[in-house]
């Protein structure tokens with residue numbers, strides 16, 4: 001089975017929102033996380049969705065899921081202290097939902113509402129073929145990596161990709177990597193591909209759409225608003 005594990009456990013300090021965490025900011029009366037959930041809910045190959053959410057916001061999320069008629073969410077669990085902990089909580093819930101069956105899990109940020117149906121299909125297919133799938137985009141600027149000794153490493157831009165999401169795996173592999181990290185006292189892996197690479201798993205990348213941005217800062221929110229407007233105008237005016 002194919003399960004989407006959406007993490008929305010963060011409080012969004014980089015967004016500087018006063019009233020609500022960034023995943024619950026609204027566009028046209030609909031929270032960002034609902035835009036994200038709709039993509040997986042409408043995808044014919046997705047069987048179930050689990051969400052790790054800030055505990056205090058779970059009742060509101062449930063209300064929104066009912067209001068916007070999202071049907072495939074079968075589990076909502078509290079987020080953890082770090083992003084890694086939130087993902088782990090969602091994976092444990094995915095394990096419960098899979099009930100011992102083989103499963104592919106697509107780990108996705110609640111604040112990445114602009115992926116396409118094709119990206120989800122490509123993730124499912126690539127995990128079946130290669131065991132993992134990291135959705136990326138080509139780097140359009142140069143990375144400058146500061147080394148501990150004060151020197152800089154500048155990777156070739158032509159070979160550089162930016163990891164985005166979904167980041168997808170066989171459920172048994174990603175959950176065993178998480179359990180290993182926890183046994184080692186680590187809770188600071190920045191994302192799933194970093195963890196899986198650290199533990200020696202072979203990772204397969206695909207190139208996803210440039211529009212697949214993460215709504216992290218106020219600028220991202222303004223870009224999202226413009227993109228949703230363009231999308232609606234396309235539907236209205238057939239542009």
Ligand SMILES: C[C@](O)(CO)[C@H](O)COP(=O)(O)O
Nearest residue numbers: 083109163164165190191214
């Ligand atoms: C998973 C991710 O979206 C890949 O780019 C990213 O690492 C999430 O980062 P955040 O710090 O949880 O916003």
